[in-house]
Amino acid sequence: xxxxxxxxxxxxxxxxxxxxxxxxxxxxxxxxxxxxxxxxxxxxxxxxxxxxxxxxxxxxxxxxxxxxxxxxxxxxxxxxxxxxxxxxxxxxxxxxxxxxxxxxxxxxxxxxxxxxxxxxxxxxxxxxxxxxxxxxxxxxxxxxxxxxxxxxxxxxxxxxxxxxxxxxxxxxxxxxxxxxxxxxxxxxxxxxxxxxxxxxxxxxxxxxxxxxxxxxxxxxxxxxxxxxxxxxxxxxxxxxxxxxxxxxxxxxxxxxxxxxxxxxxxxxxxxxxxxxxxxxxxxxxxxxxxxxxxxxxxxxxxxxxxxxxxxxxxxxxxxxxxxxxxxxxxxxxxxxxxxxxxxxxxxxxxxxxxxxxxxxxxxxxxxxxxxxxxxxxxxxxxxxxxxxxxxxxxxxxxxxxxxxxxxxxxxxxxxxxxxxxxxxxxxxxxxxxxxxxxxxxxxxxxxxxxx
Ligand SMILES: Cc1cc2nc3c(=O)[nH]c(=O)nc-3n(C[C@H](O)[C@H](O)[C@H](O)COP(=O)(O)OP(=O)(O)OC[C@H]3O[C@@H](n4cnc5c(N)ncnc54)[C@H](O)[C@@H]3O)c2cc1C
Numbered sequence: 001x002x003x004x005x006x007x008x009x010x011x012x013x014x015x016x017x018x019x020x021x022x023x024x025x026x027x028x029x030x031x032x033x034x035x036x037x038x039x040x041x042x043x044x045x046x047x048x049x050x051x052x053x054x055x056x057x058x059x060x061x062x063x064x065x066x067x068x069x070x071x072x073x074x075x076x077x078x079x080x081x082x083x084x085x086x087x088x089x090x091x092x093x094x095x096x097x098x099x100x101x102x103x104x105x106x107x108x109x110x111x112x113x114x115x116x117x118x119x120x121x122x123x124x125x126x127x128x129x130x131x132x133x134x135x136x137x138x139x140x141x142x143x144x145x146x147x148x149x150x151x152x153x154x155x156x157x158x159x160x161x162x163x164x165x166x167x168x169x170x171x172x173x174x175x176x177x178x179x180x181x182x183x184x185x186x187x188x189x190x191x192x193x194x195x196x197x198x199x200x201x202x203x204x205x206x207x208x209x210x211x212x213x214x215x216x217x218x219x220x221x222x223x224x225x226x227x228x229x230x231x232x233x234x235x236x237x238x239x240x241x242x243x244x245x246x247x248x249x250x251x252x253x254x255x256x257x258x259x260x261x262x263x264x265x266x267x268x269x270x271x272x273x274x275x276x277x278x279x280x281x282x283x284x285x286x287x288x289x290x291x292x293x294x295x296x297x298x299x300x301x302x303x304x305x306x307x308x309x310x311x312x313x314x315x316x317x318x319x320x321x322x323x324x325x326x327x328x329x330x331x332x333x334x335x336x337x338x339x340x341x342x343x344x345x346x347x348x349x350x351x352x353x354x355x356x357x358x359x360x361x362x363x364x365x366x367x368x369x370x371x372x373x374x375x376x377x378x379x380x381x382x383x384x385x386x387x388x389x390x391x392x393x394x395x396x397x398x399x400x401x402x403x404x405x406x407x408x409x410x411x412x413x414x415x416x417x418x419x420x421x422x423x424x425x426x427x428x429x430x431x432x433x434x435x436x437x438x439x440x441x442x443x444x445x446x447x448x449x450x451x
Contacts, residue, residue: 041307054342154301
């Protein structure tokens, strides 16, 4: 199964600049890299470091069977790019139902080709697979909760203080170790980000229930997911029903009115109640913050943040799994190349000029477009009605799916773009005519909280 080679993973070991930073330990032994966090960002970084010459990679994970609260939707391109085996994808969704505030349903998916789909998976399954793969490539796993990252100056070495857990013993013991490079992949509540004073970000709270439903009700969700919009289910996001292998995930999220998240969850449960049947069984309730934008500082010294720790979730879709895996891999590839075969340590500026520059160039437009779409279409019921109305267009469906599935900002048919503009105006007028006004709310203190 592990058929990756260094070339296939994009390692470019010969292309680094001449050594300018060195330390005794580089000539004495391998460069010590710590990856903090074993989610998609951490595991995908660790597997690159593990295969690089003269680099020792330690991957810290506080909970080896962690079950990250998540909808678990991934784009098609991730399956191939990250060589995910088919059996870790629970469902291949080929139909989406968009449901407006007034209950109008629009079916999306008819433009998909036969082999195209959105993957639905359980995070505990995917994360374990990626972690195990990193370990098979040579990363050293440490079951430990990183408590502190200390350094005398930004040049390191860095001391990681952590609580180490042994199998079968619930109580951990304090431990510490020194590293030359750290990749912070420890999610939205990142301690690595705090240690380097990476700056705060605003965040959404997302809530999800895993619900077991009767087989005949599950058959409806066989290859179908639903997205609900309306100020009853979220004032600034969407609510979802995503199918998993033997249950559905039903959830919602919000930034602007986080204290009301359970009211919004109750509303989505009400809206999909009939489809879930008379006896839905809640197996698990989960909630977690989702970053709203990138941290002000993502690289400090030789510490680089990736995934949610850096803030790489897109607005509008709330997607972060692919960007976490991709940023972990990209950061590791660039750092490995900069070490010139493990013979030198990179500088902060070099990491910024490579990893950050390339990531921002590649995905900056995607973040921008989705940010604008969220502001335009998720802020009032009239705009939400218009959004669902527009989803009936084949052109909108094709552009949306192509952008999501392949991670490129699409849309280059000028004639269709002009038609779309007029249709958008028509949809907004129509939407405003039928929509009920959004409820008002106020939470001046809580809404200022940042992560
Ligand atoms: C309810 C919800 C639904 C979502 N749905 C989707 C979706 O459908 N599709 C999508 O693409 N994205 C979705 N997201 C976003 C997605 O979950 C994240 O963007 C993604 O998990 C980020 O991956 P990561 O590796 O950066 O961080 P995480 O997945 O958070 O992984 C961080 C890892 O680090 C470990 N860790 C944390 N702190 C420490 C520490 N101090 N020491 C050691 N280990 C530590 C954790 O145990 C964890 O394993 C959703 C998020 C939420 C909350």
